[in-house]
Amino acid sequence: xxxxVKKLHRLTGDRKIAGVCSGLGKYFDIDPLLFRLFxxxxxxxxxFGALAYVIMWAMVPPKDGAQAEGGAAPRLHLSSxxRKIAGVCGGLGEYFELDPVFFRVGFVILAFACxxxxxxxxxxxxxxxxxxxxx
Numbered sequence: 200x201x202x203x204v205k206k207l208h209r210l211t212g213d214r215k216i217a218g219v220c221s222g223l224g225k226y227f228d229i230d231p232l233l234f235r236l237f238x239x240x241x242x243x244x245x246x247f248g249a250l251a252y253v254i255m256w257a258m259v260p261p262k263d264g265a266q267a268e269g270g271a272a273p274r275l276h277l278s279s280x281x282r283k284i285a286g287v288c289g290g291l292g293e294y295f296e297l298d299p300v301f302f303r304v305g306f307v308i309l310a311f312a313c314x315x316x317x318x319x320x321x322x323x324x325x326x327x328x329x330x331x332x333x334x
Contacts, residue, residue: 208262209255215326217256230275230294235326279330287323290330 207226209218215235224231241248278289281299288306292299309316 207259209259211261211263217252218261219252219255219259222259222262232275232323232326236322239322239326275327276330277324277327285320285324286330287320287327290327291323 205226208222210221210225211218213221213231215221220231220234220238223229223234238248238252241251275294276290277286278293278299279286281289281292283289283303288299288302291297291302306316306320309319
């Protein structure tokens with residue numbers, strides 16, 4: 200009885216640059232935003248992320264389509280109902296099923312502590328997709 204081996208692909212239908220993070224997210228069944236943030240912060244703090252991303256861009260084969268076969272994992276997105284500024288904390292609260300106040304307090308503490316809260320909030324605001332529309 201042979202088992203099928205999972206293969207890593209760049210998903211070109213759900214990409215921001217080349218689909219590397221979308222492919223990693225599908226492969227590990229994790230929201231691609233976490234990989235996008237990892238590469239962003241690794242670029243900002245040492246530059247290793249850019250090299251790793253370019254190598255994966257060149258070596259990982261592309262695959263069309265936003266979602267490959269199988270069920271769609273829940274995705275992190277901006278909140279349309281629970282928003283104070285942009286919906287980042289509301290979206291985090293909906294994804295992790297926690298009160299968004301915890302995330303708001305965390306961003307404020309990080310903002311006063313070292314300014315990282317403002318940078319992280321801005322990065323999430325730019326990287327998170329808009330909420331899906333109800334049809």
